[in-house]
Amino acid sequence: xxxxxxADLTQLMDSRRLDTRVGSLSxxxxxxxxxxxxxxxxxxxxxxxxxxxxAHVLEGCGVHLGDRVGVRLSKSVDSFVAVxxxxxxxxxxxxxDPLAPVAQVVAVIADAGVTVVVGDRRSRxxxxxxxxxxxxxxxxxxxxxxxxxxxxxxxxxxTEEDIIAAPPxxxxxxxxxxxxxxxxxxxxxxxxxxGIVHTHASALAYAHEAVRHxxxxxxxxxxxxxxxxxxxxxxxxxxxxxxxxxxxxxxDPVLRFPASLSDLIARERITIWYSVPYxxxxxxxxxxxxxxxxSALRWVLFGGEAFAxxxxxxxxxxxxxxxxxxxxxxxxxxxxTVHDLTEPPKDSVPIGRAWAAADVRVVDADDLVSPAVxxxxxxxxxxxxxxxxxxxxxxxxxxxxxxDDSGRWYVTGDLVDRNDAGELVFLGRVDNQIKxxxxxxxxxxxxxxxxxVSGVGAGTVVVRREDGGDDALVALVAPTDATPDTQASxxxxxxxxxxxxxxxxxxxxxxxxxxxxxxxxxxTGKIDRGASSGLLDDILLAEQSxx
Amino acid sequence: MNIAETSPELxxxxxxxxxxxxxxxxxxxxxxIAFISDEVAHLDEPIDDATDLLLTxxxxxxxxxxxxxxxxxxxxxEIDPLDVVLENFQTVGQMAAYLRSR
Numbered sequence: 001x002x003x004x005x006x007a008d009l010t011q012l013m014d015s016r017r018l019d020t021r022v023g024s025l026s027x028x029x030x031x032x033x034x035x036x037x038x039x040x041x042x043x044x045x046x047x048x049x050x051x052x053x054x055a056h057v058l059e060g061c062g063v064h065l066g067d068r069v070g071v072r073l074s075k076s077v078d079s080f081v082a083v084x085x086x087x088x089x090x091x092x093x094x095x096x097d098p099l100a101p102v103a104q105v106v107a108v109i110a111d112a113g114v115t116v117v118v119g120d121r122r123s124r125x126x127x128x129x130x131x132x133x134x135x136x137x138x139x140x141x142x143x144x145x146x147x148x149x150x151x152x153x154x155x156x157x158x159t160e161e162d163i164i165a166a167p168p169x170x171x172x173x174x175x176x177x178x179x180x181x182x183x184x185x186x187x188x189x190x191x192x193x194x195g196i197v198h199t200h201a202s203a204l205a206y207a208h209e210a211v212r213h214x215x216x217x218x219x220x221x222x223x224x225x226x227x228x229x230x231x232x233x234x235x236x237x238x239x240x241x242x243x244x245x246x247x248x249x250x251x252d253p254v255l256r257f258p259a260s261l262s263d264l265i266a267r268e269r270i271t272i273w274y275s276v277p278y279x280x281x282x283x284x285x286x287x288x289x290x291x292x293x294x295s296a297l298r299w300v301l302f303g304g305e306a307f308a309x310x311x312x313x314x315x316x317x318x319x320x321x322x323x324x325x326x327x328x329x330x331x332x333x334x335x336x337t338v339h340d341l342t343e344p345p346k347d348s349v350p351i352g353r354a355w356a357a358a359d360v361r362v363v364d365a366d367d368l369v370s371p372a373v374x375x376x377x378x379x380x381x382x383x384x385x386x387x388x389x390x391x392x393x394x395x396x397x398x399x400x401x402x403x404d405d406s407g408r409w410y411v412t413g414d415l416v417d418r419n420d421a422g423e424l425v426f427l428g429r430v431d432n433q434i435k436x437x438x439x440x441x442x443x444x445x446x447x448x449x450x451x452x453v454s455g456v457g458a459g460t461v462v463v464r465r466e467d468g469g470d471d472a473l474v475a476l477v478a479p480t481d482a483t484p485d486t487q488a489s490x491x492x493x494x495x496x497x498x499x500x501x502x503x504x505x506x507x508x509x510x511x512x513x514x515x516x517x518x519x520x521x522x523x524t525g526k527i528d529r530g531a532s533s534g535l536l537d538d539i540l541l542a543e544q545s546x547x
Numbered sequence: 548m549n550i551a552e553t554s555p556e557l558x559x560x561x562x563x564x565x566x567x568x569x570x571x572x573x574x575x576x577x578x579x580i581a582f583i584s585d586e587v588a589h590l591d592e593p594i595d596d597a598t599d600l601l602l603t604x605x606x607x608x609x610x611x612x613x614x615x616x617x618x619x620x621x622x623x624x625e626i627d628p629l630d631v632v633l634e635n636f637q638t639v640g641q642m643a644a645y646l647r648s649r
Contacts, residue, residue, distance in 0.1 A: 099604050122602065122603070124603075252601070252604070253601035253602065253633055253637070254633060255608070256601065256606070256607060256608040256610075256611050256633075257608075257611065257631060257632050257633045257636070258608075258631075259628055259629055259630075259631050259632050260632040260633040260634075263632070282608060286612075286628055286631070288628050288629050291629060482609065482612045482613065482616065483613070483616055517609065517613075518609045
């Protein structure tokens with residue numbers, strides 16, 4: 001079956017692009033770099049060929065239109081190939097975190113009804129995952145024949161030999177633009193997996209707007225930093241391939257060595273970067289940037305978390321030739337606002353204004369129909385880059401959707417305000433706005449102030465229920481100096497108390513501050529407030545047992 | 548979480564003017580492995596000098612920092628940030644080779 005003229009993601013890695021335009025997508029140079037990971041380089045013709053062969057193997061597994069296929073691969077050229085192969089057979093791609101515990105992976109597989117997994121040949125828990133689910137076939141790119149997955153359940157197993165020997169599928173399966181393309185899972189506040197369903201149309205709308213907004217061309221060179229289960233990766237997956245640009249898929253080990261990372265970015269002449277602030281902070285402090293020629297890097301995008309203005313300013317001084325942008329957008333809508341910086345920020349960075357593909361509205365948190373005038377409110381977004389629904393959660397979908405004459409709006413649950421320049425400023429999650437002894441407090445606001453204190457690398461505040469029944473605010477901070485001595489820690493605590501005492505009303509100042517080596521982070525690198533609360537439990541328990 | 552580093556237990560020095568390379572002997576390597584296993588590694592699996600510490604998420608970026616600090620403290624040296632690269636820290640064997648080359 002031939003892909004129709006309607007736009008879908010399979011056109012991105014379509015062999016017809018090797019010599020002609022496909023729809024609005026430019027032709028690509030067959031011998032130009034498409035995917036690299038430091039060990040393997042695939043030109044466009046090689047990458048498209050490999051996608052088509054893997055797609056044939058998936059067809060051989062009995063994958064039908066609309067079936068959910070899990071992709072659980074650490075970062076390599078094969079992770080990108082696998083995504084496009086799943087899309088090529090008209091299936092729904094479900095990225096699974098390679099480092100998540102088995103129980104978490106199993107929960108997502110069960111929720112999405114995944115029956116086929118493209119997995120990592122080095123993974124040691126694949127057998128346990130298969131044992132606990134209804135997965136009936138596993139494909140292991142790169143695995144030698146004779147590889148096995150140790151499981152009690154009967155499964156079909158396909159290895160590298162099967163992929164190489166497969167004929168490339170001549171055509172992608174017909175899908176409609178509104179068909180589901182991939183499901184990104186977030187844990188949600190209750191811990192039950194919540195799958196965000198994006199369609200071919202929403203992904204392509206995002207890709208095309210990104211191409212327009214950032215002026216992406218085939219000469220750009222992207223670095224894939226975010227793992228597949230973190231939606232920042234959609235930038236490299238779909239926007240890069242939309243313009244025919246090369247993507248260097250950065251293996252996880254490199255990300256742990258800022259000096260290796262900066263060397264790679266310089267050598268590979270990476271032109272566009274998109275990550276959470278944490279990695280950029282590491283690059284700035286430990287990446288030996290003054291020893292690297294990073295002149296090719298023209299645009300640095302960051303998002304997912306606030307970037308402390310002092311640390312951002314330091315990085316901007318180190319990379320004077322790059323444009324810096326704060327990108328905001330819940331995974332439910334990909335991106336919706338952006339704030340470009342031309343000079344180091346004086347205080348916290350706004351999330352800016354809606355980009356061309358989105359309409360935004362700020363409404364009263366308690367009455368979505370009323371505009372929030374001159375006060376903080378909840379952000380609503382309407383955009384072709386929006387998700388279609390939450391997988392199998394009509395209750396959640398209904399609760400997060402607001403429909404009126406102008407269209408369908410996603411209720412972000414984020415509190416925002418406008419500054420004097422009319423730019424949107426992120427205040428925090430509505431859920432993280434707590435009431436403490438009658439006062440409304442935004443926890444993220446305190447987080448930001450903690451990070452502003454010199455010597456603090458990362459900080460977060462959690463709410464503790466004390467024995468007397470009262471709630472207290474407790475801060476955890478990780479210093480920039482990874483292992484300060486007790487005196488340095490005491491000085492830091494003192495500095496924090498002094499600074500927060502100056503800038504916050506008394507009720508919002510944390511009653512205790514603990515200095516830790518590092519704050520727990522989620523699978524996407526953001527600070528995990530829930531796990532931080534757990535860490536605090538451990539600290540207090542240890543203190544008690546020493547008394 | 549105890550953030551003050553415990554001093555590594557080093558073998559007694561063999562005399563004056565021992566080079567860094569000479570101090571990185573088998574006993575030192577064993578104490579490095581013990582430090583990583585006990586205080587840095589995320590997984591419960593056994594580690595030897597050839598174990599790839601990065602591929603399976605055993606050691607994260609903070610773990611790298613702590614290993615560097617432990618080495619600097621234990622050997623009384625400063626490690627150039629430019630040397631804190633993947634090639635020198637993927638296995639304990641590579642760390643020893645790097646230290647011996649100084």
